[in-house]
Amino acid sequence: MKNVTKVALGTLIVPISLMVSCKPRNATNVVSGDAAQKAYVAPGKYDEFYNFVSGGFSGQMSVYGLPSGRLLRVIPVFSIDPEKGYGYSEESKPMLNTSHGFVPWDDLHHPELSQTNGEVDGRWVFGNANNTPRVARIDLKTFRTAEIIELPNSGGNHSSPFITENTEYVVAGTRFSVPPDYQDGDVPIQTYKSNFKGHLSFIKVDPGNGNMDLAFQIQCPGVNFDLSHAGKNKSHGWFFFSCYNTEQANTLLEVNASQRDKDFILAVNWKKAEEYLKAGKGKKVSTAYAHNVYNEKTHTASSEIKREVIILDSKELKDICYFIPCPKSPHGCDVDPSGEYIVGSGKLAAVIPVFSFDKMLKAIDQKAFDGDYDGIPVIKYEAALYGEVAKPGLGPLHTEFDGKGNAYTSFFVSSEVVKWNIKDLKVLDRASTFYSVGHLCIPGGDSKKPEAKYLIAYNKITKDRYLPTGPELSQSAQLFDISGDKMQLILDFPTIGEPHYAQGVSAAKINKNSTKFFKIDENENAYVAKGEGKAKVERKGNEVHVYMTAIRSHFAPDNIEGVKMGDIVYFHVTNLEQDWDVPHGFAVKGASNAELLIMPGETQTLKWVPDKVGIFPMYCTDFCSALHQEMQGYVRVSPASSKVPLSYSTGKTNTEPATN
Numbered sequence: 058m059k060n061v062t063k064v065a066l067g068t069l070i071v072p073i074s075l076m077v078s079c080k081p082r083n084a085t086n087v088v089s090g091d092a093a094q095k096a097y098v099a100p101g102k103y104d105e106f107y108n109f110v111s112g113g114f115s116g117q118m119s120v121y122g123l124p125s126g127r128l129l130r131v132i133p134v135f136s137i138d139p140e141k142g143y144g145y146s147e148e149s150k151p152m153l154n155t156s157h158g159f160v161p162w163d164d165l166h167h168p169e170l171s172q173t174n175g176e177v178d179g180r181w182v183f184g185n186a187n188n189t190p191r192v193a194r195i196d197l198k199t200f201r202t203a204e205i206i207e208l209p210n211s212g213g214n215h216s217s218p219f220i221t222e223n224t225e226y227v228v229a230g231t232r233f234s235v236p237p238d239y240q241d242g243d244v245p246i247q248t249y250k251s252n253f254k255g256h257l258s259f260i261k262v263d264p265g266n267g268n269m270d271l272a273f274q275i276q277c278p279g280v281n282f283d284l285s286h287a288g289k290n291k292s293h294g295w296f297f298f299s300c301y302n303t304e305q306a307n308t309l310l311e312v313n314a315s316q317r318d319k320d321f322i323l324a325v326n327w328k329k330a331e332e333y334l335k336a337g338k339g340k341k342v343s344t345a346y347a348h349n350v351y352n353e354k355t356h357t358a359s360s361e362i363k364r365e366v367i368i369l370d371s372k373e374l375k376d377i378c379y380f381i382p383c384p385k386s387p388h389g390c391d392v393d394p395s396g397e398y399i400v401g402s403g404k405l406a407a408v409i410p411v412f413s414f415d416k417m418l419k420a421i422d423q424k425a426f427d428g429d430y431d432g433i434p435v436i437k438y439e440a441a442l443y444g445e446v447a448k449p450g451l452g453p454l455h456t457e458f459d460g461k462g463n464a465y466t467s468f469f470v471s472s473e474v475v476k477w478n479i480k481d482l483k484v485l486d487r488a489s490t491f492y493s494v495g496h497l498c499i500p501g502g503d504s505k506k507p508e509a510k511y512l513i514a515y516n517k518i519t520k521d522r523y524l525p526t527g528p529e530l531s532q533s534a535q536l537f538d539i540s541g542d543k544m545q546l547i548l549d550f551p552t553i554g555e556p557h558y559a560q561g562v563s564a565a566k567i568n569k570n571s572t573k574f575f576k577i578d579e580n581e582n583a584y585v586a587k588g589e590g591k592a593k594v595e596r597k598g599n600e601v602h603v604y605m606t607a608i609r610s611h612f613a614p615d616n617i618e619g620v621k622m623g624d625i626v627y628f629h630v631t632n633l634e635q636d637w638d639v640p641h642g643f644a645v646k647g648a649s650n651a652e653l654l655i656m657p658g659e660t661q662t663l664k665w666v667p668d669k670v671g672i673f674p675m676y677c678t679d680f681c682s683a684l685h686q687e688m689q690g691y692v693r694v695s696p697a698s699s700k701v702p703l704s705y706s707t708g709k710t711n712t713e714p715a716t717n
């Protein structure tokens with residue numbers, strides 16, 4: 058560790074135009090001494106924390122145990138997942154419906170855990186879809202996606218899903234400003250300044266069941282909203298968004314959106330917005346967005362297209378939005394546990410500005426403004442500024458907090474994490490990362506009560522770190538022990554897709570509530586077979602419905618005849634097990650979608666259109682018992698003109714059947 062300070066200071070002279078990553082020279086690249094023991098969790102022992110990590114361009118969210126770095130689960134959210142049949146089973150397909158139809162992929166950047174009184178409560182984790190703007194809620198009883206809502210008037214949903222301290226709202230700011238859906242979008246791109254707008258979405262969350270509803274949007278000037286965080290404690294009721302491209306450029310943003318010395322942090326008084334909403338100051342506009350809900354009783358998702366949204370105009374309603382100047386091309390926008398300090402991180406900035414919430418309120422009160430930007434007052438920089446962290450590093454991106462008065466900021470360009478004190482703004486420690494760190498995570502680090510034992514850095518590049526795997530290498534997470542004064546690297550581990558952002562929480566807040574199986578008596582799926590005696594096959598025109606059961610180690614029925622070319626076959630498979638961790642799988646030869654993976658007590662449906670005459674084996678794909686390999690059956694498919702009657706059986710031994 059002794060070289061680190063010297064090395065990191067050395068990197069400060071690297072020209073800022075070098076916005077590619079650099080590997081810190083001579084940096085300590087090993088976990089030294091007995092440090093690795095701190096990450097060791099013995100076989101059979103539980104980890105202390107759950108870590109929810111975005112899968113970036115995989116569209117999924119992964120769950121790791123900390124401190125071991127063991128991958129516990131990949132939760133399918135916005136992308137189809139053959140492992141779980143998500144987006145393949147008829148029951149789950151509606152989850153991926155949008156106003157553009159079925160969209161089976163997206164780009165998930167930020168997990169956000171629900172909070173009560175500003176503390177992580179372990180009930181839900183939210184995730185965003187950047188590309189086709191959506192926000193998902195995952196239920197942490199089942200670790201499954203329970204709900205997805207699409208966002209109208211938006212593009213590149215980056216600055217989401219951030220929540221208020223009682224999960225009153227999940228908030229989403231558009232990254233790409235676009236012409237609103239309710240206006241003609243067929244305009245020249247060059248008319249960006251007049252026709253493009255930025256919308257902030259406020260999604261209301263039902264405190265009882267978590268159900269989401271798009272309560273309102275705030276229309277803002279056409280800039281790029283990047284990240285956001287809610288106020289807390291004294292600043293509860295406010296939201297802070299970083300914005301870049303205040304130049305309102307529409308081409309070559311790498312140059313054209315880096316012209317100004319300062320862009321902005323947008324401070325939004327959402328309590329005031331609520332008042333205006335109640336007073337009827339919003340206007341209803343027509344649009345179309347999907348709202349998809351997974352019902353745990355029917356084990357089936359439904360999708361509804363909604364047609365209306367209420368817009369509050371920040372230009373007309375003068376006291377809901379204020380801009381604070383922030384150097385330069387801000388990315389992260391983080392609020393400390395007290396709610397007083399708002400940290401802006403300019404990707405191209407040489408300092409980290411720390412704003413004071415009290416000073417900001419005073420500046421608003423005294424109208425200490427530098428004019429306005431597109432109708433929104435701009436607070437004077439010095440009037441809102443608490444102070445600047447001088448010469449912190451290169452390319453500050455994101456800041457997390459330990460609740461003991463310290464902040465930890467990631468530096469993409471100089472590949473390091475820098476610890477600094479919030480009160481005196483002095484740098485306390487630096488640790489190299491490998492390499493090009495983006496987000497950081499301290500469990501509870503954006504709440505009022507961080508559990509600051511570990512810090513995890515999520516890195517974009519892993520050259521030299523692991524065995525090569527061809528032209529593409531894994532991205533990674535690096536775990537630091539931050540219980541002492543100095544950060545200590547104790548583990549790094551590869552991650553799935555891009556580990557963009559992550560949040561963590563004590564295992565105890567989640568594991569006690571884990572669902573072990575679904576009660577078969579409560580299964581309300583329309584095609585359930587609640588016992589082997591209920592298994593059957595029915596024809597409805599050219600549809601064949603197989604009500605199938607699965608239990609260790611056979612299906613019922615396991616022989617089906619009388620299916621004809623031109624038929625559409627639906628296998629409704631009910632897993633009759635009432636035991637933890639005994640899923641069954643189902644696959645049939647030639648099916649063009651995927652398998653099913655059916656949890657105990659659940660019913661899931663595979664749609665199959667046979668394309669050939671013949672015998673088609675089907676089998677259980679999830680190793681369920683010693684006789685799992687024997688869990689199989691056959692479907693006979695006959696020509697369309699065939700007279701083979703529809704029949705099915707289980708356990709019928711070989712006699713010479715009629716050939717027909």
Ligand SMILES: [Cu+2]
Pocket residue numbers: 609610640641642677678679680681682685688
């Ligand atoms: Cu099985």
